[in-house]
Amino acid sequence: MKMKELNKTTKSNLITYALVIITYIIVQIILESGHMSSLMEGLLVPLCTYVILAVSLNLTVGILGELSLGHAGFMCVGAFSSAFFSKCTAELLPSGLRFFLAILIGAAVAALFGMLVGIPVLRLKGDYLAIVTLAFGEIIKNLVNVLYIGIDENGMHFSTKDSISLGLQPGGKTIINGAQGISGTPNDSTFTIGIILVLITLFIVLNLVHSRDGRAIMAIRDNRIAAESVGINITKYKLMAFTISAALAGVAGVLYAHNLSTLTALPKNFGYNMSITILVFVVLGGIGNIRGSVIAAVVLTLLPELLRELNDYRMLIYAIVLIAMMLFNSSPKAIAFREKYSLKKLFAKKSAKEGK
Amino acid sequence: MALLEVQNLSISFGGLRAVDNFNIQIEKGQLYGLIGPNGAGKTTVFNLLTGVYKPTEGIITLDGENITGKKTIDINKAGIARTFQNIRLFKELSVLDNVKVGLHNNYHYGTISGILRLPSYSKTEKIMDEKAMELLKVFDLDKEASTLAANLPYGKQRKLEIARALATNPKLLLLDEPAAGMNPNETLELMETIHFVRDHFNMTILLIEHDMKLVSGICEELTVLNFGKVLTHGKTSDVLNDPQVITAYLGE
């Protein structure tokens, strides 16, 4: 019995990894044969970004059971901190090492912000996380838009007014230029690195879920009072899940930032809209279902692009796919819903009644 | 020295003194009953003992250690585990994992070991699996190890709660109406299991029961609570024949 269950989770995890790797191979073949449109090619790295975001948000929403509406905020701090680092060290470090460090920095800074938000909020008993993360996401986005940082021989200069007030010496350069953001970040992100980061994210989240700490996190989700009664430290595990979730969102930000020549914080990429889009991936992929998040992020990112030619019918088809995903996803709630309203059961009931 | 000693324990909710000057002494290895009509304050006593509520007054001593006012998780670490009148399982975890959460503080490996699947992960998980299966066998739940807790029938859910509490390796086990909602057969079986747990694990058990008949078959000593106050306590047979107790149960 027990062996069977172990095999089941291992098998399920392996399927998830295989899915990603097979997709990667297929895409590589299409790329090699020159059959991929430049539009699609441009979507490859963003797709990896969205997958990492969705999987990491599912850790907070599905595994920990807390609602976060500011996931894009953690992506934003990961993006800007790492782009800042890469631009400063562009001429100093070899690109491989530089990008590796950039990923660590993006993850660490996002984790730090995750803790800063989490420590005061996750101690509270109510559902305060949603509102605080919502505010956090908006504040970060707006803050980045008025932030000016420059470097010259005297060191770093900060301003929140404009680049002239940085008072840089001749020869100094502005790294973060307010609403114009950071331009000239080295384009280190590739589809291959994106896929590797997706796999690492999956590895971390799936292995965490099926470990001692993961059990504690899910126990808190299922019943906080019972978890406390068996000696689980609620704040510690909530904070652990939330911080890891934020760090992985930071990694997504690093990937995003190093795929653009100019990084700016717009409502579109780091605002409320983005946070909600990721949440939609998580909900439609199935809350708590990691593989579902991967699939939902890919399908829902590609679909609008693929349907571009259909113009008027685009939104209609998009809506139909949303509904279909809702019906076929495998979150416990969706399963319960399906069981309640399945045709089979409805007919079974009817015939049973008739038989009586 | 008694394992559990409670002196003058009281709590008020607004104007209501839900528990008023409660005293109890339980020796190691005893199977002790806390009875009383609905709303008498029995569950509230459990909530006070486990730190869910902070007492307004009183002292709680477990095995010589003053645990008054401590947090729930520290009280569990000090040695009190409980079940709930309204079942509180980790519904979306398997039966096995519910017990393994109970084992959480007795078996350790780090977060990194868990993520990287280092040897300490496999080794500790294996021991936890064995330990959990052992406990599940006691409650005849081993065949349902991989079932989701939510999908267990009611009677088995109550048993799983006891198994989970035992997994924390407590000195004192608190059971809040463990037979509630069970049919007479299940109840009889459960009473046997509780006896077995006491003997097998050398456990001290304080159990709340609403039904006096059940209590008489299993508890050696009783404390009767009525309107938050101790009405009487002593040997089960004496207490159950006490006219005061009979009146309290039948109502004036």
Ligand SMILES: Nc1ncnc2c1ncn2[C@@H]1O[C@H](COP(=O)(O)OP(=O)(O)O)[C@@H](O)[C@H]1O
């Ligand atoms: N958190 C609370 N707030 C207010 N009143 C409470 C609370 N918990 C229990 N009570 C009250 O305390 C009394 C005793 O309740 P309880 O301990 O649940 O009784 P029982 O003996 O049936 O387990 C009841 O009147 C109940 O309404």
Ligand SMILES: [Mg+2]
């Ligand atoms: Mg009660």
